[in-house]
Amino acid sequence: MKKISAALLGATGAVGQRYINMLDRHPYISLDVLMGGESAGKKYGEAVHWLFPDALPDRFAQAKVLKARPESAQGCDVVFSALPSEVAGEIELGFARAGYTLVSEASSHRMDPEVPLMIPEVNPDHLKLLETQKKKKGWKGAIATTPNCTVTGLAIVLKPLLDSFAAEKAIVTTMQALSGAGYPGVPSLAITENVLPYIKNEEEKVAREAKKILGTLKAGVVHENPIPMGLSCNRVQVIDGHTETLYAEFPGRVDPQEVARVLAGFRGKPQRLRLNTAPERPIIVRTENDRPQPRLDRMAGSVPGMSVTVGRLRNGIDDRSLQLTLLSHNTIRGAAGTAILTAELMEKEGFIG
Ligand SMILES: NC(=O)c1ccc[n+]([C@@H]2O[C@H](COP(=O)([O-])OP(=O)(O)OC[C@H]3O[C@@H](n4cnc5c(N)ncnc54)[C@H](OP(=O)(O)O)[C@@H]3O)[C@@H](O)[C@H]2O)c1
Structure with a gap:
């Protein structure tokens, strides 16, 4: 299967860490770029307060956290966002306008009528909203969201x-x-x-x-x-x-x-x-x-x-x-897990990659 290269906004947070934990051994989604706010410029292993009993994988510990801007995610097929809603709105828009496909945990765009709010077992057909979104918003990229x-x-x-x-x-x-x-x-x-x-x-x-x-x-x-x-x-x-x-x-x-x-x-x-x-x-x-x-x-x-x-x-x-x-489980089924599952469905349906 073709590899999907992913970037992560909010990598040091409670949900961001769950992404690292879940994507570490993912068979075809490769988490290649970590982005943050105050931690930008530091090594991830130094910036993060790691919450899990299993060790932080070395390739992430050594990775540099980049600034949360589109240039940082160059070459990535999908951007996961685990940003706080207070800052997510504008930052995510910047990525969508620059041509990136986002899957976001934040509430900023969830209730936008042209943005799908996804639980893949419940409303897989809502992904089609991305076609309406493309026509109406004029973004080069796209935003899909997952719920609270x-x-x-x-x-x-x-x-x-x-x-x-x-x-x-x-x-x-x-x-x-x-x-x-x-x-x-x-x-x-x-x-x-x-x-x-x-x-x-x-x-x-x-x-x-x-x-x-x-x-x-x-x-x-x-x-x-x-x-x-x-x-x-x-x-x-x-x-x-x-x-x-x-x-x-x-x-x-x-x-x-x-x-x-x-x-x-x-x-x-x-x-x-x-x-x-x-x-x-x-x-x-x-x-x-x-x-x-x-x-x-x-x-x-x-x-x-x-x-x-x-x-x-x-x-x-x-x-x-x-x-x-x-x-x-709120950070797995309620956050990173459902977002990763949404990205897997988007890949299958031709919205990513
Ligand atoms: N926790 C849950 O169970 C859960 C479930 C579903 C959805 N959510 C949603 O997921 C999002 C993240 O939640 P969380 O619980 O992981 O929050 P958190 O622990 O407070 O983490 C927030 C993350 O965002 C980064 N950040 C903050 N301000 C930034 C900025 N201006 N620019 C770039 N990065 C910035 C922080 O990075 P630095 O340390 O580098 O500043 C940190 O990595 C929220 O929107 C939340 O509503 C959470």
Whole structure:
């Protein structure tokens, strides 16, 4: 297979490090350029506060971090962006105008009507928005985005609940990990022995993004899924892995065992195409009363961290409602993993390389 040369914006951050971890042994995406802000000009190994137990591979430790500008990525086929949203908007635009294809984790362009917001198992057809984007924006390159880490696991579970059971309402409470706030993130004195019941802008963002991802693309326009959603987002003292409880309502009776079968059988285009970062089972259903748990289940699946684990499936206040708990790894499935999977799908469909 033809090699894809990749560059990474925000290489030293919590998500940037996850890219390095995941792309180190990728069979055909080669991470060749690392870019940063304050770390530009330094060796990566000196600039980064490495967060993983496995050693930082030497070729990255020795690599020089370059300035976040298009000239730095010369010759690269794709640019991954793990920049903070406050700076990502303009920097990413500069790359797109200069002819680069970007896959971005940042929220800056996610809700732009001409920018696809991708979870490859859920809305692979939305990649076609890149054709509309090309016509309307006049950029030489392109921008595709991936969602907020809290949305990803939720949207993967809502997709079969909508398609097979016509879910018509979703109430969600989240227990979000510390790494979701980046490094160094939440002050230890605020979170130790504590739960923070508010994450700025998160509740609005999750509902808005889920409706776009679950929406229908017709004639170059994404029509949002109308499902009403209520969110309560909390930060908890867990390092990795967002846990969410979902209460959903349906037009008719739902049998939890039938729902469990449908969720466990859910497969998407990445599975059919056998993409490298696609887990065999996007959703793993556990039947024990005390699962999923972040420590036990966040690395679940044939591609560790890429499967969403669902448990505690039961009817809610009546047999037309359902309750469950889901867990997904926020920097893998919720960030770098979904972006890499998106790039693999883009390569397959001729948008990269
Ligand atoms: N953490 C998650 O679970 C998660 C999940 C999904 C999406 N996201 C999104 O992913 C992005 C990165 O998140 P994170 O948690 O990795 O953040 P982070 O730990 O704060 O890292 C931010 C990175 O951006 C770089 N940067 C900052 N300002 C810059 C500038 N002006 N020019 C160039 N580089 C600059 C930093 O590099 P220097 O050290 O060189 O300044 C650092 O590498 C955010 O948009 C976030 O919303 C995060």
